[in-house]
């Protein structure tokens with residue numbers, strides 16, 4: 531009986547390895563689980579060190595260092611275009627498209643010094659992850675209570691100027707794996723106008739070639755991050771915010787459409803040079819109008 535049990539235990543890792551090699555779904559599950567476990571482990575290990583400093587934007591450096599190696603585990607090549615646009619003195623607001631939690635990998639590639647993201651309040655309740663986020667100075671908003679969210683944003687506008695802070699916002703307000711971007715929330719644009727600081731739009735190329743939560747697919751691949759030219763807000767007032775929001779969204783949507791085409795072509799060329807059929811892409815038009823309904 532004991533011998534049987536021992537054989538069973540020895541065979542288990544082998545069976546898991548075989549399943550990992552043969553089943554893309556199992557591979558997807560393992561990779562997503564690893565992503566979450568990595569974040570929990572890093573938060574648990576590093577939070578005590580971050581706590582020495584207290585709540586500080588300087589802890590974002592630790593957070594960045596903790597997340598940077600993830601791309602290597604997944605074999606994801608990051609290409610950054612227009613990084614020089616981030617070489618700005620003083621505070622500014624970054625707006626970026628939001629496809630999935632994987633965006634954190636893109637975020638840490640380009641996030642400048644003294645920059646904190648705005649995040650949904652729910653992250654605070656994720657145990658040590660919430661603690662790590664709080665210690666890193668991440669700004670939390672309650673998306674269900676507009677008035678308090680607006681108050682937090684107004685307070686952030688004055689902090690930005692006094693403490694030379696940069697703020698990273700996902701203006702879609704929720705994850706969106708679709709081909710086009712969701713309508714933008716206006717908080718980031720009010721923030722920039724109130725603080726009278728520039729907006730730097732960043733577009734992360736679609737993940738379809740290597741990641742899809744819907745299809746449970748997660749392979750290696752290339753991701754392009756494009757930093758667009760900054761948009762000045764000096765002299766603008768709250769009444770200009772709707773137009774400002776639309777023009778920035780338009781520029782980002784155009785960049786996203788362009789990148790969807792060129793990234794896909796790059797992957798296809800790579801595949802054909804390797805003599806492989808490109809069976810990883812998705813049919814044209816899929817997800818075009820996808821909304822996740824949140």
Ligand SMILES: CCCCCCCCCCCCCCCCC(=O)SCCNC(=O)CCNC(=O)[C@H](O)C(C)(C)COP(=O)(O)OP(=O)(O)OC[C@H]1O[C@@H](n2cnc3c(N)ncnc32)[C@H](O)[C@@H]1OP(=O)(O)O
Nearest residue numbers: 573576592593596649650662679683703715716717718720
């Ligand atoms: C230490 C080591 C650690 C290692 C461990 C690692 C841990 C890793 C974890 C990393 C975490 C990273 C975090 C990433 C998290 C990403 C997210 O959570 S995304 C979700 C949160 N983000 C947002 O929601 C985006 C910001 N939201 C908004 O901007 C919204 O505007 C809103 C303020 C929440 C209000 O939303 P809503 O009412 O739905 O919609 P709007 O159309 O925007 O606004 C309606 C109305 O209100 C006006 N308005 C909006 N904002 C303002 C404002 N600041 N001031 C004044 N008025 C405002 C807006 O103009 C509209 O009015 P109008 O008359 O129609 O114009």
Ligand SMILES: CCCCCCCC/C=C\CCCCCCCC(=O)OC[C@@H](O)COP(=O)(O)O
Nearest residue numbers: 566569570630631655656657659703704705824
């Ligand atoms: C004591 C409780 C312990 C609970 C432990 C839970 C462990 C959680 C595991 C991993 C945490 C990973 C957190 C990654 C954060 C990614 C940021 C992100 O992408 O947030 C999504 C948010 O932008 C929009 O949310 P919705 O699309 O609106 O939804």
